[in-house]
Amino acid sequence: MEEVDRILIHSLRQTGTEIGEDVESVKQFSSELIVEAVVRCLRVIDPSLGNGLSPTLPPGMSARFRLGMSLAQACQDLGYKGEIGYQTFLYSSEPEIRSLLMFLVEKLPRASAEASDQPAGKSALLQKAIAAQIRAQLAMPWVPPTCRLPLLRQTQSAGVNGSFHSQALSLPHAPGIGKPPVKEAADYHRDFLLPVTAQPSQHASVPASLLERHALDLSAAQEWENEWNSQGLLTRLTPEGYRSRKRARLQKRIEEQLRAAAQPRQNAQHPTRSGTDLAELLNSFGGANAGGSVLAKGTRFTHTEKFTFTQEPEKSAREMAAAVSAMPSSRQSEEDLLAQQQDELQGLQTQLQQLSLRMEEVDGDMKQLSVSIAQISDELKQRELSNSEKEDTVRVKKQTIDLLPDAENNLAKLQTLVESSAKRVVSLAAQWEKHRAPLIEERRRLKELCSNRELESSRKLSEIKDLHDKIRQSADDAKKKEGLYKQLITEFENLPKDVSRSAYTQRILEIVGNIRKQKEEITKILSDTKDLQKEINSLTGKLDRTFAVTDELVFKDAKKDESVRKSYKYLAALHENCTQLIQTIEDTGTIMREIRDLEEQIETENGKKTVSNLEKILEDYKAIRQENSALAVKIREA
Known part of the structure; x- marks a missing residue:
């Protein structure tokens, strides 16, 4: 346990907990130190849980109970499965605190775990304390000056407030991929365009103008991405082609609106x-x-x-x-x-x-x-x-x-004309049937080919959408990993360079070697116990068989001789006494094991500091009664 306590204490020091040099085990932790260590670990693991908790115990007992309940709820939210409550922090026991701290140290992020292998210097601790204080102040919500408490008046000063006044900014933009830059635009941007800080009429409007321009660019990019994913991909055009078609449609619509607006005037003129x-x-x-x-x-x-x-x-x-x-x-x-x-x-x-x-x-x-x-x-x-x-x-x-005057001849001509037309229609129908069959087959084949192509195109379109989503997700992951990489590089550069890991590695190897030796000894003891149990079982069986044979032989002779009958009685008494002796030895072993278990339980109870905890509970009870009486007096006075 000493090595485990040393590792825990070292990890807690790396999180910013102020642990004295004389503290060497978890047994020496006080309630204030336990609360501070748990809050520091919670702030490193999940800032949203730990930033709202105070690392110091308040003077009032009711506030202490509330803080203990909040810490217990936060640890349960992280996934701690053991029994935990306010008594864990106010009336702590060594095993419970050790298991809780081991759980929190295992939950620390990897960067903090890697940093825990390095020794803590005063400068590193000071930098971490400054960073923790800045994070806590940034996480604290802004409150109007009239509603601020004394603590907020210290951290949130009433500075000069200005109205959010923004102006349109003119920024140089790239012509696009594959397009040459326009010379006139480049000359204008180089010679006449003012810097961004000089374009607003007032210098105080520069941040507001930049924020609004950035928000406009982000919203335009988001709208274009949504439109392209929802409508642009379905047109099967390139982004440039889709933009040009949309621009042409917009121009046509504007022309139609202008024509419609000018139509009544033209009609009047x-x-x-x-x-x-x-x-x-x-x-x-x-x-x-x-x-x-x-x-x-x-x-x-x-x-x-x-x-x-x-x-x-x-x-x-x-x-x-x-x-x-x-x-x-x-x-x-x-x-x-x-x-x-x-x-x-x-x-x-x-x-x-x-x-x-x-x-x-x-x-x-x-x-x-x-x-x-x-x-x-x-x-x-x-x-x-x-x-x-x-x-x-x-x-x-x-x-x-x-x-009508030559009706008969005209009718005959008309009849011949109708017959010839009918024959021609029949011949044309036959010719059409000859051409129609291959055309129908060709149409069916093309229709099937078109449907296959549509299915293929829809499948490829879905694949393209999936690829776009994967690309977007990969880009976001790459940005996050790049930011994490930069942060880790900065932390690595800030770490002291004169640190050797050999001592910690040697200590870990020694711990592993001791564990291996203990495991081998346990295995050896188990094997010896099994051998002894087998030997005892074989001897017991041999004894039972020998007694049965001896009993049978002596019993046969006891019917004939009086002296043999006395020997048979002595044999039975000896067997019974030996059986009682063996049972007594077994009961003695069982009692010894129970004694050892009771001694371990006594040590465990002594480690829980039950007497001191009861004294603390009595003192806290008296303090609560005093607070209640003081509050009652104030209520009566009010």
């Missing part, structure tokens, strides 16, 4: 149908003057303007004359001038309102006219279709009427 009928229809509605062209080119506003101002030329002339006559003379005062201007402004506003109303009316009339034009054009198309059908019918009837 260029009527779809022109002619004398349309001109007469518009003239009948009074939509144009006698001297103007109805279908002249121009916008809706120009037509409306002409329509409005041509109907009231006299009124506009009168208003202009009134305005000229109403111009103020030099003798009028400024107030009269302002009043006239206000009147003139009101008149112009009323005129503008009237013009806007007239424009709205003209707009409504134009819409009605466009609807009526569409209806007329539809009716015209339908009539043209009906006229073409009627013309075909009339042409057939005319040809039939022309053939």
